[in-house]
Amino acid sequence: MVNKSKVKLMTKLAIYEKNHQDDIRLSRYYKSDYVRLGLIKNVLSVTAAYLLILVMVGLYNMEWLIANAVTMDYKSLGTRILGYYLILLIVFCLAGMFVSALHYSHSFKRLQKYFKRLKMLKKYYDDTENKNNADE
Protein backbone atom coordinates (compact mmCIF):
# COMPACT_ATOMS: atom_id res chain seq x y z
CA MET A 1 0.00 0.00 0.00
CA VAL A 2 1.29 3.44 -0.94
CA ASN A 3 2.21 5.70 1.93
CA LYS A 4 1.02 9.18 0.95
CA SER A 5 3.24 11.15 3.30
CA LYS A 6 6.31 9.22 2.11
CA VAL A 7 5.39 9.92 -1.53
CA LYS A 8 4.93 13.63 -0.72
CA LEU A 9 8.30 13.74 0.99
CA MET A 10 10.06 11.96 -1.86
CA THR A 11 8.36 14.20 -4.41
CA LYS A 12 9.62 17.32 -2.62
CA LEU A 13 13.11 15.84 -2.47
CA ALA A 14 13.02 14.98 -6.18
CA ILE A 15 11.78 18.46 -7.13
CA TYR A 16 14.59 20.05 -5.14
CA GLU A 17 17.21 17.74 -6.67
CA LYS A 18 15.93 18.56 -10.16
CA ASN A 19 15.90 22.33 -9.70
CA HIS A 20 18.96 22.83 -7.50
CA GLN A 21 21.62 20.51 -8.80
CA ASP A 22 24.22 23.19 -8.03
CA ASP A 23 23.30 23.04 -4.36
CA ILE A 24 23.72 19.26 -4.32
CA ARG A 25 27.19 19.63 -5.88
CA LEU A 26 28.05 22.37 -3.42
CA SER A 27 27.09 20.21 -0.46
CA ARG A 28 30.24 18.14 -1.01
CA TYR A 29 32.44 21.07 0.06
CA TYR A 30 33.08 22.90 3.27
CA LYS A 31 32.63 26.66 2.94
CA SER A 32 36.37 27.34 3.08
CA ASP A 33 37.07 24.69 0.43
CA TYR A 34 34.35 26.07 -1.85
CA VAL A 35 35.70 29.62 -1.50
CA ARG A 36 39.24 28.39 -2.22
CA LEU A 37 38.00 26.53 -5.31
CA GLY A 38 36.27 29.73 -6.44
CA LEU A 39 39.51 31.60 -5.83
CA ILE A 40 41.49 29.22 -8.06
CA LYS A 41 38.91 29.60 -10.84
CA ASN A 42 39.06 33.38 -10.41
CA VAL A 43 42.85 33.44 -10.70
CA LEU A 44 42.68 31.41 -13.93
CA SER A 45 39.94 33.52 -15.49
CA VAL A 46 41.50 36.87 -14.48
CA THR A 47 44.84 35.67 -15.88
CA ALA A 48 43.18 34.67 -19.16
CA ALA A 49 41.33 38.02 -19.36
CA TYR A 50 44.52 39.96 -18.60
CA LEU A 51 46.43 38.11 -21.31
CA LEU A 52 43.67 39.02 -23.78
CA ILE A 53 43.81 42.66 -22.65
CA LEU A 54 47.60 42.58 -23.13
CA VAL A 55 47.08 41.21 -26.66
CA MET A 56 44.62 44.04 -27.43
CA VAL A 57 46.94 46.71 -25.99
CA GLY A 58 49.91 45.13 -27.76
CA LEU A 59 48.09 45.20 -31.09
CA TYR A 60 47.11 48.83 -30.50
CA ASN A 61 50.73 49.80 -29.80
CA MET A 62 52.26 47.40 -32.34
CA GLU A 63 53.97 50.12 -34.35
CA TRP A 64 55.54 51.70 -31.25
CA LEU A 65 56.68 48.30 -29.96
CA ILE A 66 58.33 47.38 -33.25
CA ALA A 67 59.99 50.78 -33.54
CA ASN A 68 61.35 50.68 -29.97
CA ALA A 69 61.99 46.95 -29.65
CA VAL A 70 65.72 47.46 -29.14
CA THR A 71 65.79 50.59 -26.97
CA MET A 72 62.76 49.86 -24.78
CA ASP A 73 63.16 49.56 -20.98
CA TYR A 74 61.79 46.04 -20.60
CA LYS A 75 62.28 46.05 -16.82
CA SER A 76 60.00 49.00 -16.15
CA LEU A 77 57.52 47.74 -18.75
CA GLY A 78 57.48 44.30 -17.14
CA THR A 79 57.10 45.85 -13.67
CA ARG A 80 54.14 47.93 -14.85
CA ILE A 81 52.49 44.95 -16.54
CA LEU A 82 52.98 42.83 -13.42
CA GLY A 83 51.73 45.63 -11.17
CA TYR A 84 48.52 46.10 -13.14
CA TYR A 85 48.03 42.33 -13.18
CA LEU A 86 48.41 42.07 -9.40
CA ILE A 87 45.99 44.95 -8.79
CA LEU A 88 43.41 43.39 -11.12
CA LEU A 89 43.95 39.97 -9.56
CA ILE A 90 43.54 41.22 -5.99
CA VAL A 91 40.39 43.19 -6.79
CA PHE A 92 38.69 40.38 -8.68
CA CYS A 93 39.80 37.67 -6.27
CA LEU A 94 38.40 39.60 -3.31
CA ALA A 95 35.15 40.15 -5.19
CA GLY A 96 35.09 36.50 -6.25
CA MET A 97 35.65 35.28 -2.69
CA PHE A 98 32.81 37.47 -1.47
CA VAL A 99 30.49 36.17 -4.23
CA SER A 100 31.45 32.54 -3.54
CA ALA A 101 30.88 32.93 0.20
CA LEU A 102 27.50 34.56 -0.40
CA HIS A 103 26.51 31.86 -2.89
CA TYR A 104 27.49 29.15 -0.41
CA SER A 105 25.47 30.77 2.40
CA HIS A 106 22.34 31.06 0.27
CA SER A 107 22.69 27.48 -0.98
CA PHE A 108 23.35 26.14 2.51
CA LYS A 109 20.06 27.56 3.81
CA ARG A 110 18.18 25.67 1.08
CA LEU A 111 20.28 22.55 1.69
CA GLN A 112 19.38 22.49 5.37
CA LYS A 113 15.72 21.99 4.44
CA TYR A 114 16.75 19.27 1.99
CA PHE A 115 18.82 17.44 4.63
CA LYS A 116 15.98 17.70 7.12
CA ARG A 117 13.64 15.99 4.65
CA LEU A 118 16.28 13.33 3.94
CA LYS A 119 16.48 12.60 7.67
CA MET A 120 12.71 12.28 7.81
CA LEU A 121 12.81 9.81 4.93
CA LYS A 122 15.59 7.84 6.60
CA LYS A 123 13.60 7.77 9.83
CA TYR A 124 10.62 6.42 7.90
CA TYR A 125 12.72 3.61 6.42
CA ASP A 126 14.26 2.81 9.82
CA ASP A 127 10.83 2.68 11.43
CA THR A 128 9.53 0.41 8.66
CA GLU A 129 12.51 -1.90 9.03
CA ASN A 130 12.11 -2.06 12.82
CA LYS A 131 8.43 -2.80 12.42
CA ASN A 132 9.17 -5.63 9.96
CA ASN A 133 11.80 -7.07 12.32
CA ALA A 134 9.35 -6.88 15.22
CA ASP A 135 6.68 -8.69 13.17
CA GLU A 136 9.13 -11.45 12.31
Next chain:
Amino acid sequence: MPVLFDIRERLRTVYQRFSTYFDLIARIVFGIVLFRVIGKAIGFDAKVSQKTVCMLMGAVSAFLPMAVMTLLAAAVVMLDVYAVSSILAMFVGLVFLILYFLLLRYTPGKSYIALCAAVFMHWGIPYILPMLFGITVGPSGIVALACGIIAYYTLHTVKMVYTSSDASNPDEALQVYKNVANSFVKNKDMYMIVVICIVVMFMVYFLRTRKFNYCGEAACACGVLVSIVLFLSSCVLMDVELDISKIIIYSVIGGIVSYIVRFMKLALDYSAIENVQFEDDDYYYYVKAVPKIKMTGKVNRVKKITSKEPEDQDYEDEETEDAGDEENDAQEHHIDSEVIMSMLKESETMPQTPDSEETTEDKPEE
Protein backbone atom coordinates in the same frame (compact mmCIF):
# COMPACT_ATOMS: atom_id res chain seq x y z
CA MET B 1 -9.70 47.36 -6.77
CA PRO B 2 -10.98 43.82 -6.04
CA VAL B 3 -11.42 43.46 -9.81
CA LEU B 4 -7.67 43.90 -10.25
CA PHE B 5 -6.93 41.23 -7.66
CA ASP B 6 -9.44 38.93 -9.31
CA ILE B 7 -7.75 39.45 -12.69
CA ARG B 8 -4.40 38.83 -11.02
CA GLU B 9 -5.53 35.50 -9.55
CA ARG B 10 -7.04 34.39 -12.85
CA LEU B 11 -3.88 35.27 -14.78
CA ARG B 12 -1.71 33.48 -12.21
CA THR B 13 -3.94 30.40 -12.36
CA VAL B 14 -3.86 30.34 -16.16
CA TYR B 15 -0.07 30.80 -16.18
CA GLN B 16 0.44 28.06 -13.61
CA ARG B 17 -1.64 25.64 -15.69
CA PHE B 18 0.11 26.37 -18.96
CA SER B 19 3.49 27.66 -17.77
CA THR B 20 5.45 25.14 -19.87
CA TYR B 21 3.85 26.36 -23.09
CA PHE B 22 4.00 30.03 -22.15
CA ASP B 23 7.69 29.77 -21.28
CA LEU B 24 8.46 27.94 -24.51
CA ILE B 25 6.57 30.47 -26.64
CA ALA B 26 8.29 33.35 -24.81
CA ARG B 27 11.71 31.79 -25.44
CA ILE B 28 10.94 31.23 -29.13
CA VAL B 29 9.72 34.83 -29.55
CA PHE B 30 12.74 36.15 -27.64
CA GLY B 31 15.13 34.06 -29.74
CA ILE B 32 13.58 35.22 -33.00
CA VAL B 33 13.62 38.88 -31.88
CA LEU B 34 17.23 38.56 -30.69
CA PHE B 35 18.59 37.14 -33.94
CA ARG B 36 16.54 39.56 -36.05
CA VAL B 37 17.96 42.47 -34.03
CA ILE B 38 21.49 41.09 -34.52
CA GLY B 39 20.85 40.85 -38.25
CA LYS B 40 19.51 44.41 -38.40
CA ALA B 41 22.11 45.93 -36.04
CA ILE B 42 25.06 44.57 -38.02
CA GLY B 43 23.79 43.21 -41.33
CA PHE B 44 27.22 42.80 -42.94
CA ASP B 45 26.60 39.24 -44.08
CA ALA B 46 23.39 38.89 -46.09
CA LYS B 47 23.15 35.15 -45.45
CA VAL B 48 23.37 35.47 -41.68
CA SER B 49 21.01 38.46 -41.61
CA GLN B 50 18.28 36.75 -43.64
CA LYS B 51 14.86 36.68 -42.06
CA THR B 52 14.38 32.92 -42.36
CA VAL B 53 17.83 32.15 -40.97
CA CYS B 54 17.20 34.43 -37.99
CA MET B 55 13.81 32.89 -37.32
CA LEU B 56 15.21 29.37 -37.58
CA MET B 57 18.09 30.14 -35.24
CA GLY B 58 15.74 31.85 -32.80
CA ALA B 59 13.35 28.90 -32.80
CA VAL B 60 16.14 26.33 -32.36
CA SER B 61 17.94 28.23 -29.62
CA ALA B 62 14.71 28.44 -27.64
CA PHE B 63 15.06 24.72 -26.93
CA LEU B 64 18.65 25.12 -25.76
CA PRO B 65 19.86 26.44 -22.40
CA MET B 66 20.15 30.21 -22.13
CA ALA B 67 23.96 30.03 -21.92
CA VAL B 68 24.03 28.21 -25.28
CA MET B 69 21.70 30.85 -26.78
CA THR B 70 24.12 33.55 -25.60
CA LEU B 71 27.06 31.66 -27.08
CA LEU B 72 25.18 31.21 -30.36
CA ALA B 73 24.34 34.93 -30.48
CA ALA B 74 28.01 35.83 -29.91
CA ALA B 75 29.08 33.39 -32.62
CA VAL B 76 26.55 34.83 -35.09
CA VAL B 77 27.76 38.37 -34.35
CA MET B 78 31.39 37.38 -34.97
CA LEU B 79 30.48 35.55 -38.18
CA ASP B 80 28.57 38.57 -39.39
CA VAL B 81 31.47 40.92 -38.71
CA TYR B 82 34.05 38.43 -40.10
CA ALA B 83 32.29 38.69 -43.48
CA VAL B 84 33.74 42.20 -43.91
CA SER B 85 36.83 42.32 -41.71
CA SER B 86 38.73 39.67 -39.79
CA ILE B 87 40.46 42.26 -37.59
CA LEU B 88 37.11 43.71 -36.50
CA ALA B 89 35.78 40.21 -35.82
CA MET B 90 38.88 39.55 -33.72
CA PHE B 91 38.28 42.80 -31.80
CA VAL B 92 34.65 41.82 -31.11
CA GLY B 93 35.70 38.31 -30.07
CA LEU B 94 38.36 39.60 -27.70
CA VAL B 95 35.96 42.05 -26.06
CA PHE B 96 33.34 39.29 -25.61
CA LEU B 97 35.91 36.93 -24.10
CA ILE B 98 37.20 39.60 -21.70
CA LEU B 99 33.62 40.40 -20.65
CA TYR B 100 32.97 36.72 -20.00
CA PHE B 101 36.18 36.01 -18.04
CA LEU B 102 36.01 39.15 -15.92
CA LEU B 103 32.30 39.71 -15.42
CA LEU B 104 29.71 37.37 -16.93
CA ARG B 105 30.99 34.15 -15.34
CA TYR B 106 29.97 35.50 -11.94
CA THR B 107 26.30 35.59 -12.95
CA PRO B 108 25.38 32.10 -14.11
CA GLY B 109 21.83 31.89 -15.38
CA LYS B 110 21.54 35.65 -15.89
CA SER B 111 22.87 35.90 -19.45
CA TYR B 112 19.32 36.66 -20.67
CA ILE B 113 19.70 40.06 -18.98
CA ALA B 114 22.76 40.82 -21.12
CA LEU B 115 20.85 39.79 -24.26
CA CYS B 116 17.83 41.93 -23.27
CA ALA B 117 20.12 44.89 -22.60
CA ALA B 118 21.71 44.63 -26.05
CA VAL B 119 18.29 44.34 -27.75
CA PHE B 120 16.78 47.28 -25.86
CA MET B 121 19.87 49.40 -26.49
CA HIS B 122 19.45 48.73 -30.22
CA TRP B 123 15.83 49.89 -29.94
CA GLY B 124 17.02 53.02 -28.11
CA ILE B 125 15.00 52.32 -24.96
CA PRO B 126 17.34 51.03 -22.25
CA TYR B 127 15.48 53.08 -19.62
CA ILE B 128 12.97 50.30 -18.90
CA LEU B 129 15.47 47.63 -17.92
CA PRO B 130 17.15 48.94 -14.73
CA MET B 131 13.81 49.32 -12.96
CA LEU B 132 12.44 46.01 -14.24
CA PHE B 133 15.50 44.01 -13.24
CA GLY B 134 15.91 45.94 -10.00
CA ILE B 135 12.42 44.80 -9.00
CA THR B 136 12.77 41.20 -10.16
CA VAL B 137 16.44 40.19 -10.06
CA GLY B 138 18.52 42.38 -7.82
CA PRO B 139 22.24 43.21 -7.69
CA SER B 140 23.30 39.96 -9.34
CA GLY B 141 21.79 41.29 -12.57
CA ILE B 142 23.84 44.50 -12.52
CA VAL B 143 26.90 42.81 -13.98
CA ALA B 144 24.93 41.13 -16.76
CA LEU B 145 23.17 44.41 -17.62
CA ALA B 146 26.52 46.23 -17.85
CA CYS B 147 27.90 43.43 -20.07
CA GLY B 148 24.92 43.72 -22.41
CA ILE B 149 25.35 47.49 -22.76
CA ILE B 150 29.10 47.15 -23.37
CA ALA B 151 28.47 44.41 -25.96
CA TYR B 152 26.00 46.68 -27.77
CA TYR B 153 28.47 49.57 -27.85
CA THR B 154 31.19 47.22 -29.15
CA LEU B 155 29.04 46.40 -32.17
CA HIS B 156 27.88 50.00 -32.54
CA THR B 157 31.50 51.21 -32.61
CA VAL B 158 32.52 48.51 -35.09
CA LYS B 159 29.68 49.41 -37.45
CA MET B 160 30.40 53.13 -37.12
CA VAL B 161 34.11 52.68 -37.88
CA TYR B 162 33.41 50.26 -40.73
CA THR B 163 31.04 52.65 -42.47
CA SER B 164 33.45 55.59 -42.08
CA SER B 165 36.64 53.85 -43.22
CA ASP B 166 37.87 51.13 -45.53
CA ALA B 167 37.91 48.26 -43.09
CA SER B 168 38.04 45.54 -45.73
CA ASN B 169 41.46 46.71 -46.92
CA PRO B 170 44.05 44.43 -45.25
CA ASP B 171 46.73 47.14 -45.45
CA GLU B 172 44.62 49.40 -43.28
CA ALA B 173 43.71 46.66 -40.80
CA LEU B 174 45.89 47.93 -37.98
CA GLN B 175 44.69 51.51 -38.44
CA VAL B 176 41.09 50.34 -38.44
CA TYR B 177 41.76 48.37 -35.26
CA LYS B 178 43.27 51.46 -33.61
CA ASN B 179 40.28 53.58 -34.67
CA VAL B 180 37.83 51.04 -33.23
CA ALA B 181 39.78 50.69 -29.98
CA ASN B 182 40.01 54.48 -29.61
CA SER B 183 36.31 55.03 -30.30
CA PHE B 184 35.33 52.22 -27.95
CA VAL B 185 37.52 53.27 -25.01
CA LYS B 186 36.68 56.97 -25.33
CA ASN B 187 32.92 56.42 -25.73
CA LYS B 188 31.51 58.47 -22.83
CA ASP B 189 27.91 57.56 -23.78
CA MET B 190 28.65 53.95 -22.91
CA TYR B 191 30.16 54.74 -19.51
CA MET B 192 27.35 57.14 -18.68
CA ILE B 193 24.57 54.71 -19.55
CA VAL B 194 26.28 51.85 -17.71
CA VAL B 195 26.78 53.95 -14.57
CA ILE B 196 23.22 55.34 -14.60
CA CYS B 197 21.69 51.89 -15.16
CA ILE B 198 23.75 50.46 -12.29
CA VAL B 199 22.74 53.30 -9.97
CA VAL B 200 19.02 53.05 -10.83
CA MET B 201 18.98 49.24 -10.59
CA PHE B 202 20.78 49.21 -7.26
CA MET B 203 18.56 51.96 -5.86
CA VAL B 204 15.37 50.16 -6.92
CA TYR B 205 16.62 46.92 -5.37
CA PHE B 206 17.69 48.70 -2.18
CA LEU B 207 14.30 50.38 -1.70
CA ARG B 208 12.39 47.21 -2.57
CA THR B 209 14.14 45.29 0.20
CA ARG B 210 13.54 47.86 2.95
CA LYS B 211 11.06 47.29 5.73
CA PHE B 212 8.74 50.27 5.34
CA ASN B 213 5.20 50.07 3.96
CA TYR B 214 4.71 50.29 0.21
CA CYS B 215 8.45 49.81 -0.36
CA GLY B 216 7.87 48.14 -3.75
CA GLU B 217 5.74 51.01 -5.01
CA ALA B 218 8.23 53.55 -3.63
CA ALA B 219 11.04 51.69 -5.41
CA CYS B 220 9.23 51.92 -8.76
CA ALA B 221 8.41 55.62 -8.31
CA CYS B 222 11.94 56.53 -7.19
CA GLY B 223 13.37 54.50 -10.04
CA VAL B 224 11.40 56.57 -12.55
CA LEU B 225 12.42 59.89 -10.96
CA VAL B 226 16.09 59.02 -10.55
CA SER B 227 16.29 57.60 -14.08
CA ILE B 228 14.79 60.76 -15.60
CA VAL B 229 16.94 63.09 -13.49
CA LEU B 230 20.19 61.23 -14.14
CA PHE B 231 19.68 60.84 -17.89
CA LEU B 232 18.56 64.43 -18.34
CA SER B 233 21.44 65.80 -16.29
CA SER B 234 23.91 63.66 -18.27
CA CYS B 235 22.47 65.14 -21.48
CA VAL B 236 23.03 68.65 -20.15
CA LEU B 237 26.31 68.27 -18.23
CA MET B 238 28.15 65.71 -20.32
CA ASP B 239 26.82 66.84 -23.67
CA VAL B 240 25.47 63.40 -24.52
CA GLU B 241 22.97 63.19 -27.35
CA LEU B 242 19.85 61.45 -26.14
CA ASP B 243 16.19 61.97 -27.03
CA ILE B 244 14.68 63.73 -23.99
CA SER B 245 11.10 62.75 -24.81
CA LYS B 246 12.12 59.10 -25.05
CA ILE B 247 13.91 59.31 -21.72
CA ILE B 248 10.79 60.61 -19.96
CA ILE B 249 8.23 58.44 -21.75
CA TYR B 250 10.16 55.17 -21.49
CA SER B 251 11.27 55.80 -17.90
CA VAL B 252 7.59 56.18 -16.97
CA ILE B 253 6.73 53.07 -18.99
CA GLY B 254 9.55 51.23 -17.20
CA GLY B 255 8.11 52.29 -13.86
CA ILE B 256 4.62 51.12 -14.85
CA VAL B 257 5.90 47.78 -16.17
CA SER B 258 7.97 47.16 -13.05
CA TYR B 259 4.98 48.03 -10.87
CA ILE B 260 2.77 45.58 -12.79
CA VAL B 261 5.42 42.85 -12.47
CA ARG B 262 5.73 43.55 -8.75
CA PHE B 263 1.94 43.47 -8.37
CA MET B 264 1.67 40.16 -10.20
CA LYS B 265 4.46 38.70 -8.08
CA LEU B 266 3.39 40.03 -4.71
CA ALA B 267 0.33 41.91 -3.44
CA LEU B 268 0.42 42.92 0.21
CA ASP B 269 -2.30 44.33 2.42
CA TYR B 270 -0.57 47.04 4.42
CA SER B 271 -3.78 47.95 6.24
CA ALA B 272 -3.77 44.63 8.10
CA ILE B 273 -0.22 44.59 9.43
CA GLU B 274 0.35 42.66 12.65
CA ASN B 275 3.21 43.46 14.98
CA VAL B 276 3.97 40.64 17.32
CA GLN B 277 6.65 39.86 19.86
CA PHE B 278 7.71 36.51 21.17
CA GLU B 279 10.76 34.71 22.45
CA ASP B 280 12.41 31.36 22.40
CA ASP B 281 15.45 30.00 24.24
CA ASP B 282 17.94 31.97 22.18
CA TYR B 283 16.29 35.15 20.90
CA TYR B 284 13.60 37.70 21.52
CA TYR B 285 11.68 38.36 18.28
CA TYR B 286 10.07 41.56 17.02
CA VAL B 287 8.04 40.47 13.99
CA LYS B 288 6.05 42.54 11.54
CA ALA B 289 3.70 40.32 9.51
CA VAL B 290 2.17 41.80 6.37
CA PRO B 291 -0.59 39.58 4.96
CA LYS B 292 -0.69 38.77 1.27
CA ILE B 293 -3.85 39.60 -0.58
CA LYS B 294 -5.43 36.45 -1.97
CA MET B 295 -8.73 36.27 -3.77
CA THR B 296 -10.63 33.00 -3.72
CA GLY B 297 -12.06 31.94 -7.03
CA LYS B 298 -15.76 32.06 -7.89
CA VAL B 299 -17.68 29.05 -6.71
CA ASN B 300 -21.03 27.76 -7.86
CA ARG B 301 -24.09 28.17 -5.74
CA VAL B 302 -26.32 25.13 -6.14
CA LYS B 303 -29.92 26.21 -6.50
CA LYS B 304 -31.45 23.05 -7.89
CA ILE B 305 -30.69 19.41 -7.39
CA THR B 306 -32.57 17.26 -9.83
CA SER B 307 -32.87 13.49 -9.81
CA LYS B 308 -31.35 11.63 -12.71
CA GLU B 309 -33.91 10.69 -15.42
CA PRO B 310 -31.99 9.77 -18.57
CA GLU B 311 -35.04 8.49 -20.50
CA ASP B 312 -37.04 11.68 -20.15
CA GLN B 313 -34.43 14.35 -20.31
CA ASP B 314 -32.09 15.30 -23.09
CA TYR B 315 -28.75 16.45 -21.70
CA GLU B 316 -26.30 18.29 -23.90
CA ASP B 317 -23.66 18.34 -21.21
CA GLU B 318 -23.59 15.75 -18.47
CA GLU B 319 -21.68 18.09 -16.23
CA THR B 320 -24.68 20.45 -16.12
CA GLU B 321 -26.61 17.78 -14.22
CA ASP B 322 -23.90 17.32 -11.67
CA ALA B 323 -23.09 20.98 -11.23
CA GLY B 324 -26.67 22.05 -10.78
CA ASP B 325 -28.85 24.53 -12.56
CA GLU B 326 -27.51 27.02 -15.11
CA GLU B 327 -28.76 29.88 -13.01
CA ASN B 328 -25.99 29.39 -10.48
CA ASP B 329 -24.13 32.57 -11.27
CA ALA B 330 -24.68 34.30 -7.96
CA GLN B 331 -21.69 32.85 -6.11
CA GLU B 332 -21.52 32.86 -2.38
CA HIS B 333 -21.09 29.40 -0.92
CA HIS B 334 -18.61 26.69 -1.57
CA ILE B 335 -19.93 23.24 -2.49
CA ASP B 336 -17.69 20.24 -2.45
CA SER B 337 -18.11 18.22 -5.67
CA GLU B 338 -17.85 14.96 -3.73
CA VAL B 339 -20.85 16.02 -1.69
CA ILE B 340 -22.84 16.69 -4.88
CA MET B 341 -21.99 13.23 -6.24
CA SER B 342 -22.97 11.54 -2.99
CA MET B 343 -26.19 13.50 -2.90
CA LEU B 344 -26.97 12.53 -6.50
CA LYS B 345 -26.33 8.88 -5.72
CA GLU B 346 -28.69 9.11 -2.76
CA SER B 347 -31.33 10.75 -4.93
CA GLU B 348 -31.10 7.86 -7.43
CA THR B 349 -32.00 5.36 -4.74
CA MET B 350 -34.88 7.48 -3.47
CA PRO B 351 -38.32 7.54 -5.19
CA GLN B 352 -38.21 9.90 -8.16
CA THR B 353 -39.89 13.23 -7.68
CA PRO B 354 -40.71 15.47 -10.67
CA ASP B 355 -39.82 18.71 -8.91
CA SER B 356 -36.69 19.49 -7.07
CA GLU B 357 -36.18 21.68 -4.09
CA GLU B 358 -34.33 24.87 -4.34
CA THR B 359 -31.50 24.66 -1.91
CA THR B 360 -28.57 26.64 -0.90
CA GLU B 361 -26.04 24.80 1.14
CA ASP B 362 -23.50 25.92 3.61
CA LYS B 363 -20.08 24.44 3.93
CA PRO B 364 -20.44 20.66 3.83
CA GLU B 365 -19.81 18.58 6.89
CA GLU B 366 -16.64 16.61 6.75
